[in-house]
Amino acid sequence: DADVTQTPRNRITKTGKRIMLECSQTKGHDRMYWYRQDPGLGLRLIYYSFDVKDINKGEISDGYSVSRQAQAKFSLSLESAIPNQTALYFCATSDLTATKGELFFGEGSRLTVL
Amino acid sequence: SQKIEQNSEALNIQEGKTATLTCNYTNYSPAYLQWYRQDPGRGPVFLLLIRENEKEKRKERLKVTFDTTLKQSLFHITASQPADSATYLCAYESGNTPLVFGKGTRLSVIA
Numbered sequence: 001d002a003d004v005t006q007t008p009r010n011r012i013t014k015t016g017k018r019i020m021l022e023c024s025q026t027k028g029h030d031r032m033y034w035y036r037q038d039p040g041l042g043l044r045l046i047y048y049s050f051d052v053k054d055i056n057k058g059e060i061s062d063g064y065s066v067s068r069q070a071q072a073k074f075s076l077s078l079e080s081a082i083p084n085q086t087a088l089y090f091c092a093t094s095d096l097t098a099t100k101g102e103l104f105f106g107e108g109s110r111l112t113v114l
Numbered sequence: 115s116q117k118i119e120q121n122s123e124a125l126n127i128q129e130g131k132t133a134t135l136t137c138n139y140t141n142y143s144p145a146y147l148q149w150y151r152q153d154p155g156r157g158p159v160f161l162l163l164i165r166e167n168e169k170e171k172r173k174e175r176l177k178v179t180f181d182t183t184l185k186q187s188l189f190h191i192t193a194s195q196p197a198d199s200a201t202y203l204c205a206y207e208s209g210n211t212p213l214v215f216g217k218g219t220r221l222s223v224i225a
Contacts, residue, residue, distance in 0.1 A: 004157075033212055042217035043158070043203070058212065090157055102148060103205075103213055105157030 003027045006091050006106035014114050019078040021109045023091030030096040032074040033103065034058075034066060037088045046089075049074055050096070081113040117141060118206055120216040127194055127223055135189040135219045137204035144206035147187045148213065149178055152201045161202075162189075194223045 004025045013019055023032065034046040045058030047066040055066060063085060065077045078085055088110050092103040121136045137147065146165040150158035164171045164180045164187065171178045177190040191198050201220045205213040 035215075040217065043215040045212055045214070048212045088155075092157075101146075101207055101213075102160040102163065103150075103158070105159070107157050108155065110155075 002107065004091060004093055004104055004106040006089075006109045008109060009107065010110045012112045012114065013081055015080075015082055017081050017113075019081050019111065021076045021089055021091075021111070023074045023076070023106060025072050025091075025093045025104075027093055027095070027104060028071075029093040029104070030071065031094045032068065033092040033094075034064075034074070034076045035090045035092060036060065037090060037108075043090065046076065078111075081111075083113045086111060086113045118204060118214055118216045120202075120204060120219045122219045123217070124220045124222070127221065129194060129196060129223055129225045131194055133191040133194045133198070133221055133223070135202050135204075135221065137187040137189065137216055139185050139187075139206060142206075143182070146207065147178075147180060148205045148207075149176075149187075149189050150203040150205065150215075152203060152218065154201075158203055191221075194221075196223045196225050199223045 007022045030051045033048040035043045037043050044060050046064050048056050049068045052068050067075050088108050090108050091106045094103050118139045127133045148163045149161045152158040162178045164178045175192045179188045199222050201218040203215050203218045205215040207213050
């Protein structure tokens with residue numbers, strides 16, 4: 001089983017619909033992140049959480065919200081999806097105490113908003 | 115604002131040659147730089163980290179350098195193979211902030 005699991009892996013939806021992308025991890029890491037990847041724009045940070053009671057906005061948080069339900073779970077919501085939110089979304093985790101600070105990514109959730 | 119740039123969007127190289135990818139940063143002094151590999155439709159995978167007080171780091175056929183004067187990191191793959199074809203991302207962290215990624219360089223190793 002993957003250490004960082006994202007669901008759904010693929011989703012097609014319509015403008016105005018509410019969408020939730022879920023992320024769960026078995027690595028025991030405190031820190032979790034949501035990134036968005038678009039062709040030509042690279043990975044951009046949406047939200048991040050350094051522990052269960054901590055939520056922070058990233059570079060492109062408008063139109064998104066998150067919930068950290070537990071240490072292992074971090075979900076991303078689009079309250080009213082729009083076509084320019086069509087992208088590949090990645091959840092990632094890192095260890096607070098690690099000297100490296102490397103990120104461990106999920107396999108991604110491809111979202112298409114029509 | 116802080117910026118991290120990977121100069122080449124794409125790089126083609128012959129099998130067996132050394133591939134060199136460049137990462138430049140401006141307006142900050144990162145504590146360390148990281149390099150990731152990403153295959154199409156997959157999540158990035160961590161490769162190497164180099165700290166600001168290190169000049170060079172190696173792992174098998176991979177080598178990373180960090181020049182704080184030039185504000186640049188170079189990523190080398192020696193004896194490149196078609197299986198090395200992927201997108202390579204550099205990223206920095208300064209202080210207690212999440213990683214900021216460059217846009218990546220797509221490497222194609224031609225047999």
